[in-house]
Amino acid sequence: MKNIFADIPENLPDELMETVLQSSGFRLERIVSRGHCSPDGFWYDQDENEWVILLQGTAVLSFENQETLIFLNPGDYLHIDRHQRHRVEQTARNQDTVWLAVFYS
Numbered sequence: 001m002k003n004i005f006a007d008i009p010e011n012l013p014d015e016l017m018e019t020v021l022q023s024s025g026f027r028l029e030r031i032v033s034r035g036h037c038s039p040d041g042f043w044y045d046q047d048e049n050e051w052v053i054l055l056q057g058t059a060v061l062s063f064e065n066q067e068t069l070i071f072l073n074p075g076d077y078l079h080i081d082r083h084q085r086h087r088v089e090q091t092a093r094n095q096d097t098v099w100l101a102v103f104y105s
Contacts, residue, residue: 004020004030004055004098004100005055005056005098008096008098012032012096014036015031015032015033015036016031016032017029017030017031020100025104025105026102026103026104026105027048027102027103027104028100028101028102029099029100029101029103030098030099030100031098031099031100031101032096032097032098032099033057033059033088033091033092033096033097033099034092034093034095034096034097035091035092035093036088036091037088037089037090037091038087038088038089042087043064043085043087044085044087045083045085046080046082046083046103047082047083048082048103048104048105049079049080049082049104049105050079050080050082050101051077051079051101051102052077052078052080052099052100052101052102053075053076053100054072054073054074054075054076054077054097054098054099055075055098055099055100056074056095056097056098057092057095057096057098058071058072058073058090058091058092058097059071059072059090059091059092059097059099060088060089060090060091061078061086061087061088061089062086062087062089063085064084069089
């Protein structure tokens with residue numbers, strides 16, 4: 001047995017991304033952010049669909065060609081179609097932001 005909130009390093013210079021479960025065409029990742037965001041000008045453009053839920057902390061996402069920012073709180077989730085360019089604008093600085101992300105074909 002493991003705990004999704006356990007084993008988070010005290011020093012976290014980069015976002016922590018860990019594969020929790022994987023099979024053909026499916027990957028579940030735990031992502032831990034601590035004030036991390038996408039670099040200026042960087043957009044995620046993934047070959048897979050993504051479903052993500054925020055378990056702890058807060059985050060702000062943006063999508064290319066959309067003016068509205070998406071504010072996420074614990075329990076909020078969303079689906080991101082493959083090649084839907086997006087970025088992380090902000091995550092909580094004073095606590096860990098813990099995500100679960102499902103990537104699938």
